[in-house]
Amino acid sequence: MTSFLYPKIHPPSFTWSDTQNKIERIHEWIKPITNKIDPIECKKAEIIIVGVPLSRSSISSSGASEFPEAFRRSWRYFTTYNLEDNIDLSTMMAFDAGDVPMHVTDISKCHNNIIYASKALHSHFQTSIITAIGGDHSITAMMVKGMNQVNPLKKVGILQFDTHFDLRDLSENGPSNGTPMRNLIESGIVNGENMYNVGLHGFFNSKNLKIFADENGVNYFTLRQMRKDGMKKTVRRCLKELSSKVDVIYLTVDMDVLDIAYAPGVPASTPGGMTTEELLDGVLEAGKHPLVRAMDLVCLDPLRDSHVQQTVKLGTLVFLTFLSGVALQKKQDKNDEKKGSFL
Structure with a gap:
């Protein structure tokens, strides 16, 4: 199984059997991009997912490279209907593009592959929200660089949920999961003043x-x-300030922002971190904003998780909550259009 994106992106590591049943669950909704999918038709997709299975560049021992597959396997636990917001995600079109190919030993090759894949996705799916499933946090700098190569004149802003600055010295740490924000600053892709980090503690x-x-x-x-x-007011402030300075906002969610009690399957988990409710409120607000056009979810290690995969399921819930925000924004846009037609 290949797609028109091959070889920049390989087929997903795991796919669900195609079903003709009524779409009720996530795995029945999100479809893999294969040769059967019309490249022109899928350009209409609101959401494009790509797995980025890299964790060799992590400072601490990490199996975050295993998350893209665990993420896909967890879809069967979730319906497309969000009871709290009364929306059904299946009203949007979503595709799984597959995984960025990784070199066995060469981290720089892996990072270049991520840049090429990001560029390919942002070039083909110019109106879609590209969502990258990591992988460690080093992937963020590469995904943003690829996005920037497609639209170099657009100013990029970052909204980051994280326990850490991720501003370590590149000369000492290289392009690791401790340096993505410094990487973007020193490469001139994102100005420091256009970075907003929520969650340090x-x-x-x-x-x-x-x-x-x-x-x-x-x-x-x-x-x-x-x-x-409060989280909602803080995120709204960040987004308001960013929207006055940049053309597009990239959301990055490092799962180590959560307290270890909520997310045991995280390599750099810490006590005293964010609660699940706070993070979900934050990504929901981000999803509602029209300038948030790309996001990633990083640093979740299924190998450290409990036998019930509670952190994996939480990571998937964070992703779906972000999409709920996107759906709410689209619903609001439609309502505004209807109101405008009567004026």
């Missing part, structure tokens, strides 16, 4: 990283600061 960042963030104008909200105003 505790004793998990060195002072020199804070100094670098301040010197480069990076915007950040600790958990304590966020909780004073």
